[in-house]
Ligand code: ASP
């Protein structure tokens with residue numbers, strides 16, 4: 001008996017039938033003797049539809065008003081879920097972020113949670129109710145509505161679970177768990193049973209969009225295990241947990257693709273202390289998220305600083321960089337046709353030859369690598385977007401990720417009997 005926080009993503013609450021199914025699932029957990037909190041996303045593609053509505057009005061989407069608009073998606077779901085629960089005989093109450101003091105900073109469209117006041121949730125749980133919390137949204141100290149970035153309901157899930165010191169944190173989605181690669185692109189991808197926070201963190205920021213990376217950061221920090229599982233069946237999904245020694249035996253746990261990347265290259269940047277700081281200070285103050293950074297020196301003693309950004313940030317980057325280059329006397333080049341393919345595994349810390357295997361697979365198919373970045377547990381290559389899916393499949397095969405793990409002889413024998 002303890003607190004279970006269950007999060008249902010957009011597809012898992014897409015219509016009345018799915019909402020009832022989610023409600024039944026929560027009631028089943030309640031009947032096992034747990035106190036249940038549900039975190040829900042906007043129904044189906046609601047968030048995209050709301051964005052489309054805004055685009056029908058203006059090209060220049062004002063961030064504060066976008067938050068005001070997008071937060072309505074989750075508000076619709078919480079009330080419907082509460083009604084579904086009541087209809088099934090289960091007392092329930094829904095809360096928006098403002099009603100449970102889910103305080104964030106004021107960075108609209110990608111706000112970060114600062115604190116949650118869980119008193120009202122506890123109070124309602126004590127009364128035997130299931131509490132439904134709106135995912136994705138927050139409020140600033142001044143009461144402005146914020147959102148946590150696309151896919152941000154996962155962040156709400158983990159934050160609520162951590163704040164409540166929940167016993168279990170379950171992420172219900174439309175897939176069976178975390179796969180070795182996106183099964184829509186790599187048909188022989190395999191479900192992973194357990195994955196470490198660090199691997200999931202790398203995969204999430206490298207394009208595997210099942211879990212928001214901020215959600216995983218939060219989970220790691222507060223050591224909240226997340227069970228990623230399907231709302232369509234009762235199969236075990238993937239447990240995201242703290243790293244164990246046995247995890248290092250596997251060299252690569254997953255491969256990922258991030259296919260909407262752009263590169264900004266600044267040429268003729270003065271090669272002197274403070275230049276890079278200047279560039280990235282400007283970028284950071286405009287809340288543009290920078291991915292990989294490379295600096296090289298040319299013969300004339302000037303530097304080239306190149307970095308990648310998400311396509312969605314490219315227009316902002318162009319505006320900011322234009323002004324900066326006027327001041328620094330540098331020239332900017334923008335490329336918008338790039339993608340990044342990565343392999344991730346904590347086993348890379350103890351195994352060698354991983355990079356070679358990846359590069360050889362790409363070379364064999366004539367795929368040109370434009371940039372390489374590594375960390376202790378990942379290798380990423382920047383390539384042309386039109387070759388990205390092929391590259392992901394090749395890399396996945398190069399590490400035999402699609403193969404079923406071999407059954408141990410004792411198990412095989414046991415089966416024969
Ligand atoms: N509804 C938001 C989105 O579609 C948040 C979420 O689903 O997690 O991005």
Ligand code: MG
Pocket residue numbers: 009010041042044047151
């Ligand atoms: Mg959604």
